[in-house]
Amino acid sequence: MQPLPTKQPSAATFVAVIFLALVAPFVAMGRAPCCDKANVKKGPWSPEEDAKLKSFIEHNGTGGNWITLPSKAGLKRCGKSCRLRWINYLRPDIKHGSFTEEEEKTIYRLHAQIGSRWSLIAAQLPGRTDNDIKNYWNTRLKKKLLERASNMWCGRPHHSFQIYPMNQPANDQMSNAVGREGLLNSQFLHAQAYYQYVQQQQPQYYLPQQQQQPQPIQDPSQTVQLPTVLQHQLHMRSIKNELVDEHQQQQAPTGGVVESERLRDIESSLRSIVDESSSRTFDARRAFQRLHCLSNRLPANGNPMSPAAVATSHHNTSPTSSCSNLSSDRNSFGVQQIADSAFSDSGYTMYEDPAAREPSTTMLNTSILGSASQQQVASLPDTSTPESLLSTSRFEDGVFDDLSMYNRSQDLSEVAVVDRALGTGGVKEESHQASGGGSADWWANMDLVAPPGPLNQKSTVLAANSMMRWSIPTPRCGAENIYNSPQAQLTSQSHGTQPLDGMNSYSDSFLSKLIS
DNA sequence: AAACGAGACAACCGCATTACT
């Protein structure tokens, strides 16, 4: 009986064994390196290497494959390294040397519009590389901006900006948080972008004196595409404004409470807007919150532009009344701004955190932190949109002097109230500046946001307003914490008013009814 | 003259995206 022949390994088995023994360990560790690190030179390039690379590419091109290029060119370099050296330094169309003032302005503008998308910014500056611009930003421009922001927020005259009732350390904390972080974060820069974009799209709100001028024809290749989220935001905002107009026409006799059925329609339309234009997730609660903002913006007594409402709003410039006005602003645009900024920040995905999904009234309740009576709130004009702002007599009188800011500096539970006394309404005059209407740096920073051309009352106030509003950070804490925080209680006490419990429960019941 | 630090710029690293099979 012959022994059974020993089974010989097949070719496939052989390959598999080799693979497992030699290749798999590296695969298992992750992605294979793009080159043999041990035999590749790193560090600065020598003139000889530069010459080799330049000569090779000029004669042969890159061949569409940077990985194999170094060996073909006789260089002991990684393909990535070669690519970077060529793109950032050796390319013939590279512009070396310092940046011009014009280029600086372009970088500021584009960074405000699109953030640190260096490659996109570089595309707008011929001869400059993304690396170049990134370095220039990080070493020079950012510092300049920081300095200006710091001067703006921390070096201001005391009576121009009063933060109360915080104590001095809290005041400093606020200044630091807003001035050094808030103003320089992408939110502020995106705010500028948004402002500039709206300014461009709806110049009637911002540049009434320029309406007569013919609009310059824009070269499409020179325009910058806004981030998708911003586009969506603008889209939703326009829808929202339409809805507000519609409700105002109806006079909202029930105090702005829109019928649930109607809300469902609106929610549905908002959802479809987002679903159509984005594959990202969309939270229905967000829509409800936004819709609630819409209803909140319709005062109980009807149209905010009514003579009674406007009359009540006249000349409220004492600290107490300013604070009261702030509640109105919170009511009308505070929530809206928070929702907007959260929405913008989130990229439609902020509710990935289950804890954040839970308190559905978080955003709503932040609207009633203030200390005004419900009646006071209801009687004040809406200042949440450029349209309404321009049509309020407070503005016409040049006494749009109060704004609220939410402080997210440490525990997200403090509300800082900033009373900005613009005096004459923001007219850029030496005397006004000297009297505490803002330091030179403040005005210099304003120029970043203000519309082009000479500043007038409207454009200045709008720019300041926009700047302040959009620098509001996004609170992500529970409303209870904010509402019951010592600072909130203190605010309430110091102004002799009561928390708006009724409105609080109204908000809760309103939303719970809708969501259920 | 040496040490040190700050600023500017070049280069690298690793993740994300795109292209290709």
Next chain:
DNA sequence: TAGTAATGCGGTTGTCTCGTT
């Protein structure tokens, strides 16, 4: 359509230069 390689991109680190002590 899935898997993989190549490329793009932005944050970070490394290196050099120059001024100050």
